[in-house]
Amino acid sequence: MGGDYTGVVTVGVGDSAKSLNLILDTGSSAMAVSDNKYSPALGNGTAATNLGQVESYGDGSSFAGAVLRDTVQIGGVTGTNVPVAVAYDATDSMFRGADGILGLAYQGLDDAFLLPGVTWPEKYSPSQIEQGKRTTVVPCLMQLANEGLLLEKMAFRTRRSFVKAGRHPGTDPLNEGTFILGGGEEATDLYTGTFQIAAVLADDWYSTNLVSVGIDHQQFPVSSRPQAGMPTNSIVDSGTNTLVLGPTIIKRILSALPTAQRELLQKSMGGEMIPNTDLDLSVWPTLSFTLQGISGGHDVTLQVPPENYWQLDAGEVGQAVAAISPAQADGGAILGLPLMNGYYTIFDGTAGLGVIKFATPK
Incomplete structure (x- = not known):
């Protein structure tokens, strides 16, 4: 019954590229995709980081996942090195029938945690992630703007x-x-x-x-x-x-x-x-x-x-x-x-x- 507006976003390159339907959300900043829809192999433009995310939303939904750097295509715009969270621990209501969420708000909401080792394909639990050093990542739209590809x-x-x-x-x-x-x-x-x-x-x-x-x-x-x-x-x-x-x-x-x-x-x-x-x-x-x-x-x-x-x-x-x-x-x-x-x-x-x-x- 929900009425979330979604847009098609292509994540990854080559054989691992996936076209995903993401909720368009100006009330959050993280870009996250379900690992049931996108579980990438590293290399060919997809890189692991030492960052993990645990995000909670006002409706009670939440996810935990690994932050990767990946290629993202939205319409005719293709950005590289864009932070994408692969969500491997999410509440049932998190993506509400979509493949993920594209947060469009500011960097201050895009919390992440710096961990001692890479977070993909290894998977830290939500509690382990939250023991890391808190930081933020650059949201997708800001990253595309920083690359000179479009206006914010x-x-x-x-x-x-x-x-x-x-x-x-x-x-x-x-x-x-x-x-x-x-x-x-x-x-x-x-x-x-x-x-x-x-x-x-x-x-x-x-x-x-x-x-x-x-x-x-x-x-x-x-x-x-x-x-x-x-x-x-x-x-x-x-x-x-x-x-x-x-x-x-x-x-x-x-x-x-x-x-x-x-x-x-x-x-x-x-x-x-x-x-x-x-x-x-x-x-x-x-x-x-x-x-x-x-x-x-x-x-x-x-x-x-x-x-x-x-x-x-x-x-x-x-x-x-x-x-x-x-x-x-x-x-x-x-x-x-x-x-x-x-x-x-x-x-x-x-x-x-x-x-x-x-x-x-x-």
Whole structure:
């Protein structure tokens, strides 16, 4: 039922090269592939290192693996010496049906551990890896930029947060999207008008400051205080298929809804599927999220209409799910695909801490 957007990435060269379907995730930085899909022999452009990785994600999934230096091809761009983790110890939910994950955030999130010996084909346990000296590795996109192959930016046009069920979901245009690596503004066939530009305030996640939340014409401010371990109170994340919101925001949204709508949203957030026929999306409110703009610019208000925070035919024809998830604490909102689905979105790390640009899609 998940709606992760994936892209085809070729890893390795020659006989060992594999075309892999990787989750495109701006909320993490490691590039990792399952050893069930790619278990390379050394040589011919593939080199072992003394680095291992143990990565955990917000949904509870995790992996441990060896960091190799390998050849990576994405579209028409081929990079060498790109760090790739071969994940040999992963939770069942880690890759969610894909072959791996392509983290697109900053180097500060790409933790690794330096170990006394090479980590492939030998395999250190997760606990052994974590006894090594902590360091970071250069993420794939940054490595390709360092090699002068492209700019450190990417663009998305997404349409769904959960796969739309039907007779042929693989060919349904709502289940497809566009991913541009190394650019975005030049693709004028994908958007219209000018960009709204939100500031990125820390070089780890695409960290933003959520200023306020709106329910139709009601606006309420959001505290700028981040939760422990977060540099800001929110991030924009292509790898999360819901809006993950703290208890204060959830309470304000629920209190603004009529009783019948409130009960449906609570049921869905509690794990129940909702029949499509119970939802008249024409009477549900539009949500909006205002992010801090760049210096000298304006704050950015982004709308999430009900057809984006409710997903009809979500994994099963006739059944719907709310793409809103309650977080345990305030100060760590994750603005995932429901926000992005209404926009053509560019994540641009080429200057300073970076910016996120939003335009109206064609």
